[in-house]
Amino acid sequence: MTTILKPTPRVTTEVLTTPERPKAPRGRTISRFSAGRAVAWLYIAIVLVVTVFPFYWMLRTAFSNNYSLIRDPGSLLPVDFTWGAFARVLGIASQEQSLAEGGSGASIEILHFLLNSVIYATIQTVAIVFFSTIAAYAFARLRWRGRDLMFSVFLAALMVPGILTLLPNFVLVKDLGLLNTFAGMILPTALFSAFNIFFLRQFMLGLSEEIEEAALIDGAGRIRVLFRITLPMTSGPIITLSILGFITAWNDYFWPLLVTSDDSVRPLTLALAVFKQSSPQASPDWAGLMAATLVAALPMLLLFLVFGKRIVNSIGFTGLK
Amino acid sequence: MAITASRGTRAAKSTRVKGQGAINSHSPAHRGDGRLAWVLIAPALVGFLVFFLYPTLRGIYLSFTDFKVLTPPTFTGFDNFVRLFGDQVFWSSLGVTVYFVLLSVVFGMTISLVTAVVLHRLTSNTVVRGIIILPFLISGVVAATTWSWMLDSQLGVVNMLIEQLTGEPIMFLGSRAWAIPSIAMISVWKSMGYNAIIIFAGLQTIPPTIYEAGRIDGANEVQMFRRLTLPLLRPILAMVLVLTVIGSFQVFDIVAVTTKGGPANASNVLQMYIYDKAFGQFDFGYGATMSLALFAMLIIITFLQMRLMRASESDTN
Numbered sequence: 001m002t003t004i005l006k007p008t009p010r011v012t013t014e015v016l017t018t019p020e021r022p023k024a025p026r027g028r029t030i031s032r033f034s035a036g037r038a039v040a041w042l043y044i045a046i047v048l049v050v051t052v053f054p055f056y057w058m059l060r061t062a063f064s065n066n067y068s069l070i071r072d073p074g075s076l077l078p079v080d081f082t083w084g085a086f087a088r089v090l091g092i093a094s095q096e097q098s099l100a101e102g103g104s105g106a107s108i109e110i111l112h113f114l115l116n117s118v119i120y121a122t123i124q125t126v127a128i129v130f131f132s133t134i135a136a137y138a139f140a141r142l143r144w145r146g147r148d149l150m151f152s153v154f155l156a157a158l159m160v161p162g163i164l165t166l167l168p169n170f171v172l173v174k175d176l177g178l179l180n181t182f183a184g185m186i187l188p189t190a191l192f193s194a195f196n197i198f199f200l201r202q203f204m205l206g207l208s209e210e211i212e213e214a215a216l217i218d219g220a221g222r223i224r225v226l227f228r229i230t231l232p233m234t235s236g237p238i239i240t241l242s243i244l245g246f247i248t249a250w251n252d253y254f255w256p257l258l259v260t261s262d263d264s265v266r267p268l269t270l271a272l273a274v275f276k277q278s279s280p281q282a283s284p285d286w287a288g289l290m291a292a293t294l295v296a297a298l299p300m301l302l303l304f305l306v307f308g309k310r311i312v313n314s315i316g317f318t319g320l321k
Numbered sequence: 322m323a324i325t326a327s328r329g330t331r332a333a334k335s336t337r338v339k340g341q342g343a344i345n346s347h348s349p350a351h352r353g354d355g356r357l358a359w360v361l362i363a364p365a366l367v368g369f370l371v372f373f374l375y376p377t378l379r380g381i382y383l384s385f386t387d388f389k390v391l392t393p394p395t396f397t398g399f400d401n402f403v404r405l406f407g408d409q410v411f412w413s414s415l416g417v418t419v420y421f422v423l424l425s426v427v428f429g430m431t432i433s434l435v436t437a438v439v440l441h442r443l444t445s446n447t448v449v450r451g452i453i454i455l456p457f458l459i460s461g462v463v464a465a466t467t468w469s470w471m472l473d474s475q476l477g478v479v480n481m482l483i484e485q486l487t488g489e490p491i492m493f494l495g496s497r498a499w500a501i502p503s504i505a506m507i508s509v510w511k512s513m514g515y516n517a518i519i520i521f522a523g524l525q526t527i528p529p530t531i532y533e534a535g536r537i538d539g540a541n542e543v544q545m546f547r548r549l550t551l552p553l554l555r556p557i558l559a560m561v562l563v564l565t566v567i568g569s570f571q572v573f574d575i576v577a578v579t580t581k582g583g584p585a586n587a588s589n590v591l592q593m594y595i596y597d598k599a600f601g602q603f604d605f606g607y608g609a610t611m612s613l614a615l616f617a618m619l620i621i622i623t624f625l626q627m628r629l630m631r632a633s634e635s636d637t638n
Binding site for chain 2: 037055070131142143147167251297300316
């Protein structure tokens with residue numbers, strides 16, 4: 001941070017002495033500038049279209065009749081508008097109805113997997129943020145032997161990419177008999193997050209200690225101070241980490257793939273991938289697939305509608321740390 | 322944030338000067354801190370020891386063993402590493418992975434940077450930034466499924482357009498030449514907004530007076546970008562670069578959904594190959610060896626990138 005804020009004087013002098021400078025009189029600078037602005041806006045427009053178009057295409061395909069898609073693949077509107085694809089993935093369409101609208105016979109019990117994802121992502125997020133918060137408090141406010149050493153050891157964990165622990169963690173979860181359980185999916189990432197602890201500790205160090213000290217002198221216990229004073233004051237970063245953690249857990253694919261082998265606890269991302277793979281190569285049920293992806297993306301899109309600004313700021317905020 | 326830093330150092334200094342035992346007994350506010358601290362960090366510590374440190378050490382040990390999951394591992398020394406050097410598929414997937422990383426980094430970084438800078442100059446409207454973040458919110462599986470539909474060689478909308486222009490569809494995910502570029506494109510589409518937002522946040526910390534000074538001096542937009550923005554943005558760019566490289570090296574879900582490594586290993590990235598060895602052929606020992614090799618490469622690359630970035634940083638100061 002400080003390196004960014006610190007102005008570098010030599011850079012400015014270099015600009016000062018740039019020889020091309022006098023060539024552009026004021027008036028021309030402005031007109032060229034606005035031409036530049038037009039190009040810039042055009043660029044942004046293209047970026048926005050490329051970003052949003054796949055979401056529209058999901059919607060357009062999900063409301064199409066899968067048979068009719070072949071007839072008019074380029075149509076910008078749904079082809080033979082129908083709710084059939086959603087009925088198929090929700091499991092409320094009969095076999096005949098499915099086949100009549102070009103369903104492949106492959107199905108997905110989407111509500112069941114949706115529930116699994118909600119359980120997995122919610123418990124994981126609540127646990128990791130809670131355990132990180134209380135650990136961060138111990139590092140930020142309490143004085144104890146070995147604190148700085150322990151903190152450095154935790155920080156070192158930030159450097160290690162996940163790849164090294166994935167296979168051994170699978171073996172561990174298997175030895176513990178936790179394959180195909182929520183516990184097996186959640187536990188390895190529910191207790192310890194070096195980034196969360198670091199992030200929250202930094203924030204707590206920036207909080208004024210005076211209120212806490214006053215409460216302690218008034219006879220409140222440490223635990224009470226932690227939950228009644230420090231925790232509410234840290235709610236901003238706690239919400240930030242919860243949102244980002246929930247997005248990550250909701251979208252996680254690799255770890256659930258390793259530790260689950262049947263449908264009982266599988267999250268939606270995994271079920272969707274299976275649904276895609278079980279779709280016949282020759283004529284896939286694209287309408288059904290897009291309806292399923294839409295349902296899988298819907299909770300994230302809702303989260304975005306409610307917390308959009310907060311998510312944008314959170315990402316920028318975490319990047320600066 | 323500067324306040325945070327100074328507080329942190331002050332707190333650290335005071336503990337170091339007085340010594341911790343003395344503080345515990347003399348300051349009533351910190352009596353009993355030690356016991357409480359261990360209670361509070363207990364869950365994190367258990368998580369660290371059981372699901373991080375132990376698996377890391379075990380992973381290193383397993384890479385020196387023949388381990389088929391169902392029977393206990395047998396120590397085989399450097400056999401797995403010797404095998405690694407002679408494994409054609411490993412080297413080809415390393416090549417495929419590096420190709421993917423290069424494409425993702427070059428296109429991803431360029432587009433993210435340009436988008437962030439252009440947005441910063443045009444508008445601080447959160448709606449626009451919100452929209453470009455959308456692909457980051459959905460899973461790799463959702464993104465990959467949607468794009469494999471759009472890139473479909475018969476009915477995909479992208480190929481509809483291409484056929485109109487050139488008369489011939491492109492086998493995006495089904496051809497050896499296009500598989501990795503297509504996957505890289507999906508990956509860039511998914512992560513571009515996220516990176517752009519981080520860079521944008523970095524741009525907001527640059528005081529506007531610097532640009533005003535530059536403009537008064539008659540510098541044009543390009544000059545200001547090269548002489549002011551880039552040097553001041555370097556720490557943020559270094560971080561985004563490291564994150565992109567580490568993330569790209571471990572790409573899996575998009576590949577698993579679109580090509581499963583095919584056609585004929587053309588998109589068989591390292592993570593895919595490791596997964597295949599460990600869970601397809603139950604060769605866990607060898608899987609662990611490849612994980613260790615990938616890990617070592619990531620550490621070296623991260624270290625080099627940090628060095629490079631810091632070296633050029635001191636250049637401008």
